[in-house]
Amino acid sequence: METKYIEDLISVVESKSYNKAAMERNISTPGIKKRIMQIEQYFGYKIFDATPKGVSLTNEGIKLYEGLKSIKQQIDYLKKQDIEVLKVGIISNFPLDKLYEMNKQNKRIRLFPSNSTYELVNQLQKEKLDLVIGEQIELKEKIYYENWFEEPYEIVFSKDHSFNHKADININDIKQEHFYLLESPGDSFILCKR
Known part of the structure; x- marks a missing residue:
C-alpha cells in the first residue's frame, strides 16, 4: 500500500468528508473514493459508513485508522532523521568566520548567535530555535530550563585601593x-x- 493512500484515509477521517479530503489532497472526489475502496479491498472490510453529516469510521475502521496513523507518524519521523538539524541559540560575539567553521563542523547542529537572551527566548517561543544557551532571565511560560553552571562575580582591585x-x-x-x-x-x- 502506498503512503499517499494512508494520507488519503487520514484526511477523510479528519475532515469527515470525501469532498473536503479530495480538495485538501488535490485530487478528485471519485479518485479519493477509489483509493479508499482499494484500502477496503486490501484489508477485507468496510472502513467508512455514510451519514447525513458526512462519513464516519466503522469499528474496524477505527482500529485501522489508529494503526495507520501511527505508521504514518513513524514514517514521517524516519524521513526527518536525515534532514533534521538542532537549532541552538547562543549568547555570543564569535567572529563570523569562527561561527561559520563551527557550523560547518557539525551538519546536525546550527548555532545562531545573539547579544540578547530575551531575543533568543522569543525565537524559542516562536519555534524558530530548538534550544537556547544564555544568561538566566525571567522565563516565559511553557519553557523548560535547566541551570548548567553558575559563575560567581569576583572583584579585583589594586593594592592601593x-x-x-x-x-x-x-x-x-x-x-x-x-x-x-x-x-x-x-x-x-x-x-x-x-
Whole structure:
C-alpha cells in the first residue's frame, strides 16, 4: 500500500468528508473514493459508513485508522532523521568566520548567535530555535530550563585601593564604586556605576 493512500484515509477521517479530503489532497472526489475502496479491498472490510453529516469510521475502521496513523507518524519521523538539524541559540560575539567553521563542523547542529537572551527566548517561543544557551532571565511560560553552571562575580582591585584595608566588603561599599563588569566568556568589558 502506498503512503499517499494512508494520507488519503487520514484526511477523510479528519475532515469527515470525501469532498473536503479530495480538495485538501488535490485530487478528485471519485479518485479519493477509489483509493479508499482499494484500502477496503486490501484489508477485507468496510472502513467508512455514510451519514447525513458526512462519513464516519466503522469499528474496524477505527482500529485501522489508529494503526495507520501511527505508521504514518513513524514514517514521517524516519524521513526527518536525515534532514533534521538542532537549532541552538547562543549568547555570543564569535567572529563570523569562527561561527561559520563551527557550523560547518557539525551538519546536525546550527548555532545562531545573539547579544540578547530575551531575543533568543522569543525565537524559542516562536519555534524558530530548538534550544537556547544564555544568561538566566525571567522565563516565559511553557519553557523548560535547566541551570548548567553558575559563575560567581569576583572583584579585583589594586593594592592601593581602599577595599584593601577593609575586613569585609558589602553591597553598599560596591554601590559607591566604578567598576568593570566582565561578562562570560570574559572577552568584553562594560564600565558600570552601581
